[in-house]
Amino acid sequence: MSVGQVAFTAPSGDAALLRRMSTIRLEGLGRRFGAAVAVDDVWLDVADGEFLVLLGPSGCGKSTLLRMIAGLLEPSAGRILLDGADITALPPQHRNLAMVFQSYALYPHLSVSRNIGFPLRARRRSKPEITAKVGEVAALLGLTDLLDRKPRQLSGGQRQRVALGRALVRDPGAFLMDEPLSNLDAALRATTRAELVELHRRLNATVVYVTHDQVEAMTMASRIVLLNEGRVEQAGPPGEVYDAPATVFAARFLGSPAMNLVDAAVTRDGRAHGPGIDLPLGLPDEAAFPERPVTLGVRPERLSIVPEDGAGLRGVVTAVENLGGEEVAHCLVGSSQVAVRGPRPLGARPGDRIGLTAAPAHLHLFDPVSGRRLTWQPAATTAPKE
Numbered sequence: 001m002s003v004g005q006v007a008f009t010a011p012s013g014d015a016a017l018l019r020r021m022s023t024i025r026l027e028g029l030g031r032r033f034g035a036a037v038a039v040d041d042v043w044l045d046v047a048d049g050e051f052l053v054l055l056g057p058s059g060c061g062k063s064t065l066l067r068m069i070a071g072l073l074e075p076s077a078g079r080i081l082l083d084g085a086d087i088t089a090l091p092p093q094h095r096n097l098a099m100v101f102q103s104y105a106l107y108p109h110l111s112v113s114r115n116i117g118f119p120l121r122a123r124r125r126s127k128p129e130i131t132a133k134v135g136e137v138a139a140l141l142g143l144t145d146l147l148d149r150k151p152r153q154l155s156g157g158q159r160q161r162v163a164l165g166r167a168l169v170r171d172p173g174a175f176l177m178d179e180p181l182s183n184l185d186a187a188l189r190a191t192t193r194a195e196l197v198e199l200h201r202r203l204n205a206t207v208v209y210v211t212h213d214q215v216e217a218m219t220m221a222s223r224i225v226l227l228n229e230g231r232v233e234q235a236g237p238p239g240e241v242y243d244a245p246a247t248v249f250a251a252r253f254l255g256s257p258a259m260n261l262v263d264a265a266v267t268r269d270g271r272a273h274g275p276g277i278d279l280p281l282g283l284p285d286e287a288a289f290p291e292r293p294v295t296l297g298v299r300p301e302r303l304s305i306v307p308e309d310g311a312g313l314r315g316v317v318t319a320v321e322n323l324g325g326e327e328v329a330h331c332l333v334g335s336s337q338v339a340v341r342g343p344r345p346l347g348a349r350p351g352d353r354i355g356l357t358a359a360p361a362h363l364h365l366f367d368p369v370s371g372r373r374l375t376w377q378p379a380a381t382t383a384p385k386e
Protein backbone atom coordinates (compact mmCIF):
# COMPACT_ATOMS: atom_id res chain seq x y z
CA MET A 1 0.00 0.00 0.00
CA SER A 2 1.41 3.37 -0.99
CA VAL A 3 2.01 6.28 1.37
CA GLY A 4 -0.85 8.14 -0.29
CA GLN A 5 -3.29 5.40 0.52
CA VAL A 6 -2.16 5.13 4.14
CA ALA A 7 -2.67 8.86 4.53
CA PHE A 8 -6.26 8.51 3.46
CA THR A 9 -7.06 5.30 5.26
CA ALA A 10 -8.21 4.71 8.81
CA PRO A 11 -5.76 2.54 10.73
CA SER A 12 -8.20 -0.20 11.59
CA GLY A 13 -11.11 -1.73 9.72
CA ASP A 14 -11.24 0.55 6.71
CA ALA A 15 -7.79 -0.46 5.54
CA ALA A 16 -9.01 -4.03 5.42
CA LEU A 17 -12.09 -2.92 3.51
CA LEU A 18 -9.96 -1.12 0.97
CA ARG A 19 -7.76 -4.09 0.35
CA ARG A 20 -10.79 -6.25 -0.25
CA MET A 21 -11.59 -6.88 -3.87
CA SER A 22 -14.66 -5.10 -5.15
CA THR A 23 -15.84 -6.40 -8.46
CA ILE A 24 -19.37 -5.95 -9.70
CA ARG A 25 -20.97 -8.20 -12.29
CA LEU A 26 -24.31 -7.61 -13.95
CA GLU A 27 -25.85 -10.63 -15.64
CA GLY A 28 -28.71 -9.92 -18.00
CA LEU A 29 -29.98 -7.14 -15.77
CA GLY A 30 -33.33 -5.66 -16.75
CA ARG A 31 -36.00 -3.43 -15.30
CA ARG A 32 -39.48 -2.64 -16.56
CA PHE A 33 -41.89 0.01 -15.35
CA GLY A 34 -45.24 -1.36 -16.46
CA ALA A 35 -44.87 -1.98 -20.17
CA ALA A 36 -41.89 0.37 -20.50
CA VAL A 37 -38.40 -1.15 -20.53
CA ALA A 38 -35.94 1.13 -18.68
CA VAL A 39 -32.98 -1.29 -18.60
CA ASP A 40 -32.74 -4.18 -21.04
CA ASP A 41 -30.49 -7.23 -20.71
CA VAL A 42 -27.33 -5.50 -19.50
CA TRP A 43 -24.23 -7.69 -19.08
CA LEU A 44 -21.29 -5.95 -17.50
CA ASP A 45 -18.16 -6.71 -15.50
CA VAL A 46 -16.76 -3.88 -13.39
CA ALA A 47 -13.17 -4.72 -12.46
CA ASP A 48 -11.65 -4.02 -9.07
CA GLY A 49 -10.41 -0.43 -8.97
CA GLU A 50 -12.11 0.53 -12.20
CA PHE A 51 -13.66 3.98 -12.72
CA LEU A 52 -16.59 2.97 -14.85
CA VAL A 53 -18.79 5.72 -16.28
CA LEU A 54 -22.36 4.99 -17.35
CA LEU A 55 -22.99 7.58 -20.04
CA GLY A 56 -26.04 8.32 -22.12
CA PRO A 57 -28.84 10.74 -22.86
CA SER A 58 -31.63 11.57 -20.45
CA GLY A 59 -33.98 8.63 -19.90
CA CYS A 60 -31.60 5.93 -21.23
CA GLY A 61 -31.68 4.02 -17.92
CA LYS A 62 -28.49 5.14 -16.15
CA SER A 63 -30.08 5.90 -12.78
CA THR A 64 -32.28 2.83 -12.97
CA LEU A 65 -29.20 0.65 -13.50
CA LEU A 66 -27.30 2.30 -10.65
CA ARG A 67 -30.27 2.08 -8.28
CA MET A 68 -30.51 -1.65 -8.94
CA ILE A 69 -26.81 -2.08 -8.10
CA ALA A 70 -27.38 -0.06 -4.92
CA GLY A 71 -30.33 -2.22 -3.95
CA LEU A 72 -32.84 0.62 -4.08
CA LEU A 73 -34.74 -0.87 -6.99
CA GLU A 74 -35.58 -4.49 -7.65
CA PRO A 75 -34.54 -5.86 -11.05
CA SER A 76 -37.23 -7.40 -13.28
CA ALA A 77 -34.62 -9.75 -14.71
CA GLY A 78 -31.03 -10.85 -14.18
CA ARG A 79 -28.55 -10.98 -11.32
CA ILE A 80 -26.08 -8.67 -9.58
CA LEU A 81 -22.87 -10.15 -8.18
CA LEU A 82 -20.55 -8.33 -5.78
CA ASP A 83 -17.16 -9.99 -5.46
CA GLY A 84 -18.70 -13.07 -7.00
CA ALA A 85 -21.59 -13.33 -4.51
CA ASP A 86 -25.18 -12.93 -5.66
CA ILE A 87 -26.51 -9.79 -3.94
CA THR A 88 -29.61 -9.37 -6.10
CA ALA A 89 -31.91 -9.82 -3.09
CA LEU A 90 -29.64 -8.21 -0.47
CA PRO A 91 -30.90 -4.98 1.19
CA PRO A 92 -28.85 -1.84 0.44
CA GLN A 93 -27.29 -1.57 3.90
CA HIS A 94 -25.73 -5.01 3.55
CA ARG A 95 -23.97 -4.13 0.30
CA ASN A 96 -20.54 -2.62 0.90
CA LEU A 97 -21.35 0.29 -1.39
CA ALA A 98 -21.50 4.03 -0.80
CA MET A 99 -23.95 6.06 -2.82
CA VAL A 100 -23.91 9.70 -3.85
CA PHE A 101 -26.91 11.01 -5.71
CA GLN A 102 -27.71 14.26 -7.45
CA SER A 103 -30.17 15.18 -4.74
CA TYR A 104 -29.23 13.63 -1.44
CA ALA A 105 -31.12 14.34 1.75
CA LEU A 106 -28.74 15.39 4.51
CA TYR A 107 -29.76 15.27 8.18
CA PRO A 108 -31.16 18.81 8.55
CA HIS A 109 -30.61 19.03 12.32
CA LEU A 110 -26.95 17.93 12.15
CA SER A 111 -23.97 20.15 11.34
CA VAL A 112 -21.89 19.59 8.23
CA SER A 113 -19.23 17.98 10.39
CA ARG A 114 -21.70 15.55 11.98
CA ASN A 115 -23.34 14.81 8.63
CA ILE A 116 -19.99 13.83 7.12
CA GLY A 117 -18.96 11.86 10.20
CA PHE A 118 -22.32 10.08 10.50
CA PRO A 119 -21.26 6.78 8.87
CA LEU A 120 -18.22 6.60 11.15
CA ARG A 121 -20.26 7.25 14.33
CA ALA A 122 -22.66 4.55 13.20
CA ARG A 123 -19.63 2.25 13.04
CA ARG A 124 -18.53 3.37 16.51
CA ARG A 125 -15.17 4.77 15.47
CA SER A 126 -13.15 6.74 18.01
CA LYS A 127 -13.67 10.49 18.30
CA PRO A 128 -10.12 11.46 17.27
CA GLU A 129 -10.34 9.18 14.25
CA ILE A 130 -13.68 10.69 13.21
CA THR A 131 -12.40 14.25 13.69
CA ALA A 132 -9.28 13.56 11.66
CA LYS A 133 -11.13 11.82 8.87
CA VAL A 134 -13.90 14.45 8.67
CA GLY A 135 -11.23 17.18 8.59
CA GLU A 136 -9.41 15.47 5.76
CA VAL A 137 -12.52 14.95 3.66
CA ALA A 138 -13.74 18.50 4.37
CA ALA A 139 -10.40 19.95 3.27
CA LEU A 140 -10.49 17.91 0.09
CA LEU A 141 -13.96 19.17 -0.78
CA GLY A 142 -13.43 22.78 0.31
CA LEU A 143 -15.84 22.45 3.24
CA THR A 144 -13.47 23.27 6.11
CA ASP A 145 -15.01 26.69 6.81
CA LEU A 146 -18.53 25.28 6.72
CA LEU A 147 -18.18 22.42 9.19
CA ASP A 148 -20.34 24.04 11.88
CA ARG A 149 -23.17 25.07 9.58
CA LYS A 150 -26.47 23.26 9.13
CA PRO A 151 -27.51 22.01 5.67
CA ARG A 152 -30.17 24.77 5.32
CA GLN A 153 -27.34 27.35 5.56
CA LEU A 154 -25.61 25.88 2.49
CA SER A 155 -26.04 26.33 -1.23
CA GLY A 156 -27.17 23.36 -3.30
CA GLY A 157 -23.63 22.74 -4.46
CA GLN A 158 -22.24 22.85 -0.94
CA ARG A 159 -24.91 20.39 0.20
CA GLN A 160 -23.91 18.04 -2.59
CA ARG A 161 -20.30 18.24 -1.50
CA VAL A 162 -21.34 17.28 2.01
CA ALA A 163 -23.16 14.27 0.56
CA LEU A 164 -20.00 13.39 -1.36
CA GLY A 165 -17.98 13.75 1.84
CA ARG A 166 -20.33 11.43 3.67
CA ALA A 167 -19.65 8.72 1.10
CA LEU A 168 -15.90 9.36 0.96
CA VAL A 169 -15.47 9.18 4.73
CA ARG A 170 -16.53 5.54 4.80
CA ASP A 171 -13.86 4.16 2.45
CA PRO A 172 -16.37 1.69 1.03
CA GLY A 173 -15.47 -1.12 -1.34
CA ALA A 174 -17.17 0.63 -4.22
CA PHE A 175 -18.76 4.01 -4.88
CA LEU A 176 -21.97 4.46 -6.83
CA MET A 177 -22.39 8.05 -7.97
CA ASP A 178 -25.33 9.49 -9.87
CA GLU A 179 -24.45 12.86 -11.43
CA PRO A 180 -22.79 14.03 -8.19
CA LEU A 181 -21.33 17.18 -9.77
CA SER A 182 -24.36 18.41 -11.66
CA ASN A 183 -25.36 20.95 -9.00
CA LEU A 184 -21.90 22.53 -8.85
CA ASP A 185 -20.97 25.64 -10.80
CA ALA A 186 -18.61 25.24 -13.75
CA ALA A 187 -15.37 26.10 -11.94
CA LEU A 188 -16.12 23.98 -8.88
CA ARG A 189 -17.27 21.18 -11.11
CA ALA A 190 -13.92 21.14 -12.92
CA THR A 191 -11.86 21.14 -9.71
CA THR A 192 -14.06 18.54 -8.01
CA ARG A 193 -13.78 16.40 -11.12
CA ALA A 194 -10.00 16.52 -10.89
CA GLU A 195 -10.16 15.82 -7.15
CA LEU A 196 -12.37 12.79 -7.67
CA VAL A 197 -9.92 11.42 -10.22
CA GLU A 198 -7.02 11.99 -7.82
CA LEU A 199 -9.00 10.45 -4.98
CA HIS A 200 -9.73 7.44 -7.11
CA ARG A 201 -6.05 7.12 -7.95
CA ARG A 202 -5.13 7.15 -4.26
CA LEU A 203 -7.86 4.84 -3.00
CA ASN A 204 -8.00 2.60 -6.03
CA ALA A 205 -11.64 1.98 -5.20
CA THR A 206 -14.17 0.68 -7.68
CA VAL A 207 -16.42 3.50 -8.93
CA VAL A 208 -19.58 3.30 -11.00
CA TYR A 209 -20.34 6.86 -12.03
CA VAL A 210 -23.44 8.03 -13.87
CA THR A 211 -23.39 11.12 -16.04
CA HIS A 212 -24.82 12.48 -19.26
CA ASP A 213 -21.83 14.85 -19.51
CA GLN A 214 -19.35 13.66 -22.13
CA VAL A 215 -16.54 15.79 -20.71
CA GLU A 216 -16.89 14.09 -17.33
CA ALA A 217 -16.96 10.72 -19.03
CA MET A 218 -13.91 11.41 -21.21
CA THR A 219 -11.80 12.86 -18.40
CA MET A 220 -12.73 10.55 -15.51
CA ALA A 221 -13.50 7.12 -16.91
CA SER A 222 -11.16 4.20 -17.19
CA ARG A 223 -14.01 2.73 -19.21
CA ILE A 224 -17.16 4.25 -20.65
CA VAL A 225 -20.36 2.25 -20.98
CA LEU A 226 -22.62 4.13 -23.35
CA LEU A 227 -26.31 3.35 -22.87
CA ASN A 228 -29.04 3.86 -25.42
CA GLU A 229 -32.67 3.09 -24.54
CA GLY A 230 -31.67 0.76 -21.71
CA ARG A 231 -29.12 -1.21 -23.70
CA VAL A 232 -25.33 -1.08 -23.86
CA GLU A 233 -24.47 0.70 -27.11
CA GLN A 234 -20.69 0.51 -26.68
CA ALA A 235 -18.23 -0.15 -23.85
CA GLY A 236 -14.54 0.71 -23.91
CA PRO A 237 -11.83 3.14 -22.80
CA PRO A 238 -12.72 6.78 -23.58
CA GLY A 239 -10.15 7.02 -26.39
CA GLU A 240 -11.51 3.91 -28.06
CA VAL A 241 -15.15 5.02 -27.90
CA TYR A 242 -14.12 8.41 -29.25
CA ASP A 243 -11.77 7.18 -31.97
CA ALA A 244 -13.74 4.15 -33.09
CA PRO A 245 -17.42 4.66 -32.31
CA ALA A 246 -19.28 1.39 -32.86
CA THR A 247 -22.43 3.05 -34.10
CA VAL A 248 -23.78 6.31 -35.44
CA PHE A 249 -25.38 6.86 -32.02
CA ALA A 250 -21.97 6.63 -30.29
CA ALA A 251 -20.39 8.83 -32.97
CA ARG A 252 -23.02 11.52 -32.37
CA PHE A 253 -22.92 11.33 -28.59
CA LEU A 254 -19.22 12.04 -28.00
CA GLY A 255 -17.48 15.11 -29.37
CA SER A 256 -18.27 18.80 -29.60
CA PRO A 257 -19.38 19.67 -32.19
CA ALA A 258 -20.52 16.11 -32.86
CA MET A 259 -18.94 13.98 -35.59
CA ASN A 260 -19.97 15.09 -39.08
CA LEU A 261 -22.11 12.41 -40.69
CA VAL A 262 -23.01 12.59 -44.37
CA ASP A 263 -24.65 10.23 -46.84
CA ALA A 264 -22.23 8.90 -49.42
CA ALA A 265 -21.64 5.97 -51.73
CA VAL A 266 -18.47 3.91 -51.77
CA THR A 267 -17.48 3.14 -55.35
CA ARG A 268 -15.23 0.54 -56.93
CA ASP A 269 -12.32 2.94 -57.02
CA GLY A 270 -12.33 2.92 -53.18
CA ARG A 271 -13.62 6.45 -52.84
CA ALA A 272 -16.62 7.96 -51.13
CA HIS A 273 -18.80 9.97 -53.48
CA GLY A 274 -21.73 12.26 -52.89
CA PRO A 275 -22.85 15.83 -53.53
CA GLY A 276 -19.69 17.87 -52.90
CA ILE A 277 -17.82 14.71 -51.80
CA ASP A 278 -15.02 12.81 -53.53
CA LEU A 279 -12.72 11.31 -50.90
CA PRO A 280 -10.15 8.51 -51.16
CA LEU A 281 -10.83 6.06 -48.33
CA GLY A 282 -7.40 4.43 -48.24
CA LEU A 283 -9.00 1.01 -48.18
CA PRO A 284 -7.07 -2.15 -48.93
CA ASP A 285 -7.61 -3.87 -52.25
CA GLU A 286 -9.53 -0.93 -53.64
CA ALA A 287 -10.24 -2.35 -57.07
CA ALA A 288 -12.37 -5.20 -55.72
CA PHE A 289 -14.26 -3.08 -53.28
CA PRO A 290 -18.05 -3.57 -53.53
CA GLU A 291 -20.16 -0.53 -54.16
CA ARG A 292 -22.53 0.39 -51.38
CA PRO A 293 -24.20 3.32 -49.69
CA VAL A 294 -22.58 4.43 -46.41
CA THR A 295 -22.85 7.06 -43.74
CA LEU A 296 -19.48 8.78 -43.82
CA GLY A 297 -18.22 10.22 -40.54
CA VAL A 298 -15.36 12.61 -39.80
CA ARG A 299 -14.70 14.60 -36.64
CA PRO A 300 -14.62 18.42 -36.99
CA GLU A 301 -11.06 18.62 -35.61
CA ARG A 302 -9.81 16.09 -38.19
CA LEU A 303 -10.81 18.25 -41.15
CA SER A 304 -8.50 20.85 -42.64
CA ILE A 305 -9.43 23.73 -44.86
CA VAL A 306 -7.72 23.67 -48.26
CA PRO A 307 -8.33 25.34 -51.64
CA GLU A 308 -11.54 24.12 -53.24
CA ASP A 309 -9.84 22.57 -56.29
CA GLY A 310 -9.35 18.86 -55.94
CA ALA A 311 -10.38 18.75 -52.27
CA GLY A 312 -12.26 15.77 -50.81
CA LEU A 313 -15.18 17.89 -49.65
CA ARG A 314 -16.33 21.14 -51.20
CA GLY A 315 -18.74 23.53 -49.58
CA VAL A 316 -19.76 27.02 -48.57
CA VAL A 317 -19.10 28.47 -45.13
CA THR A 318 -22.39 29.45 -43.47
CA ALA A 319 -21.19 30.58 -40.04
CA VAL A 320 -18.04 30.82 -37.93
CA GLU A 321 -18.09 30.44 -34.14
CA ASN A 322 -15.33 31.92 -32.03
CA LEU A 323 -14.53 29.66 -29.05
CA GLY A 324 -11.58 31.72 -27.87
CA GLY A 325 -8.57 29.58 -28.65
CA GLU A 326 -10.39 27.75 -31.42
CA GLU A 327 -12.95 28.40 -34.09
CA VAL A 328 -15.68 26.25 -35.59
CA ALA A 329 -16.67 26.89 -39.18
CA HIS A 330 -20.04 25.52 -40.26
CA CYS A 331 -20.24 24.64 -43.94
CA LEU A 332 -22.84 23.37 -46.33
CA VAL A 333 -21.52 20.40 -48.32
CA GLY A 334 -24.19 19.28 -50.77
CA SER A 335 -27.23 19.49 -48.51
CA SER A 336 -25.31 18.39 -45.36
CA GLN A 337 -23.97 20.56 -42.56
CA VAL A 338 -20.28 19.91 -41.92
CA ALA A 339 -18.35 21.52 -39.05
CA VAL A 340 -14.60 22.16 -39.01
CA ARG A 341 -12.80 22.90 -35.77
CA GLY A 342 -9.29 24.24 -35.39
CA PRO A 343 -7.03 26.92 -33.90
CA ARG A 344 -8.28 30.48 -34.34
CA PRO A 345 -8.19 32.01 -36.90
CA LEU A 346 -9.31 29.24 -39.22
CA GLY A 347 -9.14 31.65 -42.15
CA ALA A 348 -12.70 31.09 -43.32
CA ARG A 349 -15.55 33.58 -43.43
CA PRO A 350 -19.26 33.16 -44.13
CA GLY A 351 -19.84 32.98 -47.87
CA ASP A 352 -16.39 31.53 -48.63
CA ARG A 353 -16.23 28.52 -50.90
CA ILE A 354 -13.75 26.12 -49.34
CA GLY A 355 -12.34 22.64 -49.70
CA LEU A 356 -11.91 20.20 -46.82
CA THR A 357 -9.68 17.18 -46.47
CA ALA A 358 -9.08 14.48 -43.86
CA ALA A 359 -6.61 11.64 -43.73
CA PRO A 360 -8.22 8.27 -44.57
CA ALA A 361 -7.35 7.06 -41.03
CA HIS A 362 -9.81 9.61 -39.67
CA LEU A 363 -12.74 8.63 -41.83
CA HIS A 364 -15.47 6.45 -40.33
CA LEU A 365 -17.94 4.40 -42.32
CA PHE A 366 -21.29 3.25 -41.00
CA ASP A 367 -24.09 1.18 -42.43
CA PRO A 368 -26.85 3.70 -43.21
CA VAL A 369 -29.59 1.25 -42.20
CA SER A 370 -28.25 -0.40 -39.02
CA GLY A 371 -26.01 2.52 -38.04
CA ARG A 372 -23.23 0.04 -37.24
CA ARG A 373 -19.58 0.73 -37.94
CA LEU A 374 -18.20 -0.92 -41.08
CA THR A 375 -14.71 -2.32 -40.88
CA TRP A 376 -12.63 -4.09 -43.43
CA GLN A 377 -10.40 -7.10 -43.01
CA PRO A 378 -6.78 -6.75 -44.16
CA ALA A 379 -6.22 -6.82 -47.90
CA ALA A 380 -7.06 -10.51 -48.34
CA THR A 381 -10.77 -9.89 -47.73
CA THR A 382 -12.70 -7.74 -50.09
CA ALA A 383 -16.17 -7.71 -48.54
CA PRO A 384 -17.08 -5.20 -45.84
CA LYS A 385 -17.59 -6.79 -42.46
CA GLU A 386 -20.20 -5.47 -40.06
Ligand SMILES: Nc1ncnc2c1ncn2[C@@H]1O[C@H](COP(=O)(O)OP(=O)(O)OP(=O)(O)O)[C@@H](O)[C@H]1O
Pocket: 033, 036, 037, 038, 056, 057, 058, 059, 060, 061, 062, 063, 064, 065, 212
Ligand atom coordinates in the same frame (compact mmCIF):
# COMPACT_ATOMS: atom_id res chain seq x y z
N1 LIG B 1 -40.30 4.94 -10.96
C1 LIG B 1 -40.49 4.95 -12.28
N2 LIG B 1 -41.71 4.70 -12.80
C2 LIG B 1 -41.90 4.70 -14.15
N3 LIG B 1 -40.93 4.93 -15.05
C3 LIG B 1 -39.70 5.20 -14.58
C4 LIG B 1 -39.40 5.23 -13.18
N4 LIG B 1 -38.09 5.52 -13.03
C5 LIG B 1 -37.60 5.66 -14.26
N5 LIG B 1 -38.56 5.47 -15.20
C6 LIG B 1 -38.37 5.54 -16.66
O1 LIG B 1 -37.30 4.68 -17.02
C7 LIG B 1 -36.49 5.28 -18.02
C8 LIG B 1 -35.07 5.39 -17.52
O2 LIG B 1 -35.03 6.34 -16.46
P1 LIG B 1 -33.69 6.73 -15.70
O3 LIG B 1 -34.06 7.59 -14.56
O4 LIG B 1 -32.93 5.49 -15.40
O5 LIG B 1 -32.93 7.57 -16.83
P2 LIG B 1 -31.54 8.33 -16.74
O6 LIG B 1 -30.68 7.76 -17.81
O7 LIG B 1 -31.01 8.31 -15.35
O8 LIG B 1 -31.94 9.82 -17.17
P3 LIG B 1 -31.42 11.25 -16.61
O9 LIG B 1 -30.13 11.52 -17.33
O10 LIG B 1 -32.49 12.19 -17.05
O11 LIG B 1 -31.28 11.16 -15.13
C9 LIG B 1 -37.14 6.61 -18.35
O12 LIG B 1 -37.95 6.45 -19.47
C10 LIG B 1 -37.96 6.92 -17.12
O13 LIG B 1 -39.07 7.70 -17.45
Ligand SMILES: [Mg+2]
Pocket: 062, 063, 064, 178
Ligand atom coordinates in the same frame (compact mmCIF):
# COMPACT_ATOMS: atom_id res chain seq x y z
MG1 LIG C 1 -30.67 9.81 -13.91
